[in-house]
Amino acid sequence: MLWNSLLLAMREIRRNLLRSFLTILGIVIGVSAVITMVTLGNGATQAVKNQVSSLGSNLLQIRTGQRMMGPGGGGGAPAFKLDDIEAIRSSVSGLSGVAPQVNRTATVVSMANNWSTSVTGTTNDFFTVGNWKLASGRSFSEQEEQTGTSVCILGASLYKQLYANQDPLGEMLRVKNFSCEVIGVLEAKGQAAMGRDQDDTLVMPLRTVQRRLTGNQDISSIQVSVENETEITQAQTQITDLLRERRRISEGMDDNFNVLDTRQLADALSGTTKVMTTLLGAVASVSLLVGGIGIMNIMLVSVTERTREIGIRLAIGALEREVLLQFLTEAVMLSALGGLIGIILATIASYFLSGLMQVPYTFNAPINLGSFFFSAGIGVLFGYMPAKRAARLDPIQALRHE
Amino acid sequence: MSEGIEKLIELRGITKTYGQGQAQFQALKGIDLSIEAGDFVAVMGPSGSGKSTAMNILGCLDVPTTGEYHFRDVQVEQLDRNQRALLRRYYFGFVFQGFNLLARTSAQENVELPLLYRGESTKARHLAAQAALEKVGLTTWTGHTPAELSGGQQQRVAIARAIVTNPVLLLADEPTGNLDSKRSHEIMELLVSLNRDQGITVLMVTHEPEMAAYAKRIVTFVDGKVAADKRQAGLGYVME
Numbered sequence: 306m307l308w309n310s311l312l313l314a315m316r317e318i319r320r321n322l323l324r325s326f327l328t329i330l331g332i333v334i335g336v337s338a339v340i341t342m343v344t345l346g347n348g349a350t351q352a353v354k355n356q357v358s359s360l361g362s363n364l365l366q367i368r369t370g371q372r373m374m375g376p377g378g379g380g381g382a383p384a385f386k387l388d389d390i391e392a393i394r395s396s397v398s399g400l401s402g403v404a405p406q407v408n409r410t411a412t413v414v415s416m417a418n419n420w421s422t423s424v425t426g427t428t429n430d431f432f433t434v435g436n437w438k439l440a441s442g443r444s445f446s447e448q449e450e451q452t453g454t455s456v457c458i459l460g461a462s463l464y465k466q467l468y469a470n471q472d473p474l475g476e477m478l479r480v481k482n483f484s485c486e487v488i489g490v491l492e493a494k495g496q497a498a499m500g501r502d503q504d505d506t507l508v509m510p511l512r513t514v515q516r517r518l519t520g521n522q523d524i525s526s527i528q529v530s531v532e533n534e535t536e537i538t539q540a541q542t543q544i545t546d547l548l549r550e551r552r553r554i555s556e557g558m559d560d561n562f563n564v565l566d567t568r569q570l571a572d573a574l575s576g577t578t579k580v581m582t583t584l585l586g587a588v589a590s591v592s593l594l595v596g597g598i599g600i601m602n603i604m605l606v607s608v609t610e611r612t613r614e615i616g617i618r619l620a621i622g623a624l625e626r627e628v629l630l631q632f633l634t635e636a637v638m639l640s641a642l643g644g645l646i647g648i649i650l651a652t653i654a655s656y657f658l659s660g661l662m663q664v665p666y667t668f669n670a671p672i673n674l675g676s677f678f679f680s681a682g683i684g685v686l687f688g689y690m691p692a693k694r695a696a697r698l699d700p701i702q703a704l705r706h707e
Numbered sequence: 708m709s710e711g712i713e714k715l716i717e718l719r720g721i722t723k724t725y726g727q728g729q730a731q732f733q734a735l736k737g738i739d740l741s742i743e744a745g746d747f748v749a750v751m752g753p754s755g756s757g758k759s760t761a762m763n764i765l766g767c768l769d770v771p772t773t774g775e776y777h778f779r780d781v782q783v784e785q786l787d788r789n790q791r792a793l794l795r796r797y798y799f800g801f802v803f804q805g806f807n808l809l810a811r812t813s814a815q816e817n818v819e820l821p822l823l824y825r826g827e828s829t830k831a832r833h834l835a836a837q838a839a840l841e842k843v844g845l846t847t848w849t850g851h852t853p854a855e856l857s858g859g860q861q862q863r864v865a866i867a868r869a870i871v872t873n874p875v876l877l878l879a880d881e882p883t884g885n886l887d888s889k890r891s892h893e894i895m896e897l898l899v900s901l902n903r904d905q906g907i908t909v910l911m912v913t914h915e916p917e918m919a920a921y922a923k924r925i926v927t928f929v930d931g932k933v934a935a936d937k938r939q940a941g942l943g944y945v946m947e
Contacts, residue, residue, distance in 0.1 A: 309823065309826065312823075313823065316816070320809075320811050320812055321811065610810065613807070614809060614810075616807070617807050617808075617809060618820070618824075619792065620766075620768055620795065620801050620807070621795065621796070621801065621820060621821045621824065621868070622792055622793065622795040622796025622797070622799075622821060622824050622825075623792065623796075623824045624789050624792050624793070624824075625788060625789065625792070626789075627824065699768065699769055699770070700768045700769075700795075701763045701768040701769045704768075704803070704807060
């Protein structure tokens with residue numbers, strides 16, 4: 306009997322190709338849209354987290370402003386000064402490096418090439434903290450840091466752009482309106498968060514950048530690395546207390562800066578992508594809903610025809626339960642087929658799109674199952690309920706159904 | 708009634724009431740009728756006389772409000788839904804005025820349908836359906852869907868579907884109602900031959916005297932009661 310109804314259901318699906326196709330289409334679109342959107346969104350979030358945690362788990366990022374809301378979140382709060390760096394270095398124990406940072410975008414010109422890049426003013430600690438290694442040349446001397454000499458170290462990408470793999474050491478590079486000597490080239494690190502190339506950079510002594518580019522004594526952020534990962538929370542607390550005191554924040558007032566470890570930094574940075582994921586998911590849910598309504602429509606519109614059909618089947622001797630089993634099988638098969646196609650399409654789409662967007666692809670089981678069962682449920686419900694009502698009628702009533 | 712002829716159906720005091728209270732309407736007001744195996748009965752009467760209602764009750768498509776219905780040894784009015792369905796499955800064949808074929812389904816598959824519910828194998832179904840279609844004179848159109856067939860052809864498919872199970876009783880409700888005169892006579896001749904050659908008992912509702920003339924017995928309904936019941940030399944049998 307089960308085999309019989311399977312057979313009947315398959316014949317029925319084939320017989321009503323258009324209706325079957327439309328039903329499946331509704332489910333496919335709904336399921337694949339939701340899964341693709343959420344998978345890509347999650348991938349983007351994961352990408353941000355991965356890149357931040359690739360920095361290492363012994364890092365603390367100190368920024369001005371109450372909350373880290375991406376770059377430029379420090380508006381209003383006073384910047385750090387060099388004294389703050391010294392204070393952290395002298396009174397917080399267990400640190401392996403404290404690197405102040407000032408960033409500016411500037412156009413740099415070598416002989417014939419020019420390139421717009423991110424210029425970082427910092428100290429030698431920058432290389433320790435960020436785990437940068439020199440491919441050639443040397444780091445800053447103490448004297449260069451003290452006096453703010455015009456020397457610079459090239460990131461790998463910038464080096465390729467400007468010198469096309471020729472030896473740049475000792476060459477003079479023009480940065481905006483001053484020239485500086487190339488003293489080193491960094492090893493390549495690869496893509497950073499959100500597709501930014503972190504090798505496309507120019508590193509100079511802090512003083513040089515402050516004097517020549519920003520024109521003030523401000524330090525926009527501080528990167529700190531601890532010697533022992535287990536002491537990171539302790540260091541975080543110490544730095545927070547120290548900075549509160551130095552910035553004269555009284556008890557009960559909120560910090561006007563923040564000290565984040567890499568995990569917190571990842572959370573903060575991925576906050577935006579999480580919002581985006583939710584938003585995309587919400588939009589895609591609408592298509593799931595519309596797909597569901599489409600299924601209901603198709604199923605309900607065909608009720609009249611199907612009621613007559615049920616009448617015919619009952620008249621020639623089909624039992625109520627045989628008819629119901631057939632319709633249920635049909636609805637389940639259609640819905641499951643639509644759901645499966647949706648999942649397959651979504652998997653292919655999100656796999657390729659995540660490759661394109663350079664975010665990791667992860668299979669999200671709850672979303673896959675959730676959207677599958679939602680649309681399949683609608684399909685089964687609205688395929689089965691009218692049939693159930695019709696099969697209860699006397700055959701003659703079903704045959705007369707208009 | 709001669710000896711040796713099996714009594715197939717016996718109705719005793721069958722009534723059928725539709726609706727409730729004020730809107731109540733009595734379609735059948737006590738029908739007594741017996742039908743022997745091998746007979747060809749035409750049920751006539753004006754519209755609203757209850758002839759179709761009686762037919763539906765006879766075919767177990769509907770249930771009587773009161774009264775007794777014996778089919779062979781079975782007391783039909785005591786059967787439940789499923790038992791009535793099984794009775795239809797194994798003993799009855801139906802032909803409707805509106806053909807009632809499954810849309811977008813080939814003639815062959817339509818005819819095979821009753822056998823599917825009998826659980827017969829694919830091959831047995833196929834052969835039986837072909838034989839039935841041959842009997843009704845359709846051999847070349849078996850792959851076509853109802854929409855591609857003429858009214859006469861559709862009714863032939865419907866008759867093939869009704870006889871594919873070798874039923875004991877063939878119930879035809881206005882089988883010629885949607886057909887022109889020529890097709891109607893062809894269908895009637897087909898019914899006569901099924902009755903004569905296959906020994907299938909035929910019960911046909913019609914309001915056309917021309918068609919009733921083919922039958923061996925005419926039962927006339929008026930106002931929910933049997934008004935006349937007479938035997939005649941059926942047209943199809945006289946011509947022999």
